[in-house]
Amino acid sequence: MNALYDAALRLAGDQATAQDLTQETYLRALRSFETFRPGTNSRAWLLRIQYNLFCTQYRRGRRMPLVWLDEDEADPALELPSADPGPEEQTVRELDREAVRRAIARLPEDFRMAVTLVDIGGLTCAEAATVMGVPRGTILSRLHRARRRLEAMLLPELGRVQADDL
Numbered sequence: 001m002n003a004l005y006d007a008a009l010r011l012a013g014d015q016a017t018a019q020d021l022t023q024e025t026y027l028r029a030l031r032s033f034e035t036f037r038p039g040t041n042s043r044a045w046l047l048r049i050q051y052n053l054f055c056t057q058y059r060r061g062r063r064m065p066l067v068w069l070d071e072d073e074a075d076p077a078l079e080l081p082s083a084d085p086g087p088e089e090q091t092v093r094e095l096d097r098e099a100v101r102r103a104i105a106r107l108p109e110d111f112r113m114a115v116t117l118v119d120i121g122g123l124t125c126a127e128a129a130t131v132m133g134v135p136r137g138t139i140l141s142r143l144h145r146a147r148r149r150l151e152a153m154l155l156p157e158l159g160r161v162q163a164d165d166l
Contacts, residue, residue: 001026003121004046010116011054013105021057025050044123047131051113103153111146114139 004025008018028049029036036045104112110132117128118139125143129136 003043004050007047007050007116007121008054010104010120011051011113021050021054024053028053041127041130044127044130047117047121047123048133051131099154099157100150103150103157106153107146107149111142111149114142115146115150118143 001022005018005022008021008025009015012018012021025046029046032049036042104115107115113132114128117123117131118125121128123131125136125139129139132139
């Protein structure tokens with residue numbers, strides 16, 4: 001359930017929608033349980049249902065755009081465990097997490113989903129390809145392009161220096 005909720009949170013961008021998406025995913029999975037093939041990856045099957053559901057809702061939502069009233073709410077799914085860092089380190093970490101969250105949110109949907117499934121969700125490229133219904137090579141390409149875009153967005157914002165610049 002945590003993996004589904006995390007993926008839903010990355011897709012939807014807010015907690016309430018992610019909770020609804022996760023609940024609807026389980027409901028649809030129960031309704032279509034006869035389509036599940038024993039011996040296959042159940043997590044990938046559930047994520048595929050969730051991705052299809054999100055795409056359907058996203059298309060509907062484009063016809064009626066939502067207005068976000070509160071963007072200052074922190075995303076608890078991106079919080080990293082710490083060993084009691086000082087206030088300066090906590091501030092830097094929070095700023096970095098927020099920058100990464102914003103950068104991922106700015107990626108095109110296909111890139112965002114590939115990064116979410118593989119880099120955040122821990123699926124293999126083959127499993128992510130099954131979830132998204134595309135060839136494995138497409139996932140590899142999307143991951144490469146998404147990581148390049150994230151690097152381009154985050155380097156200036158986080159003040160990091162590339163190895164080529166040294």
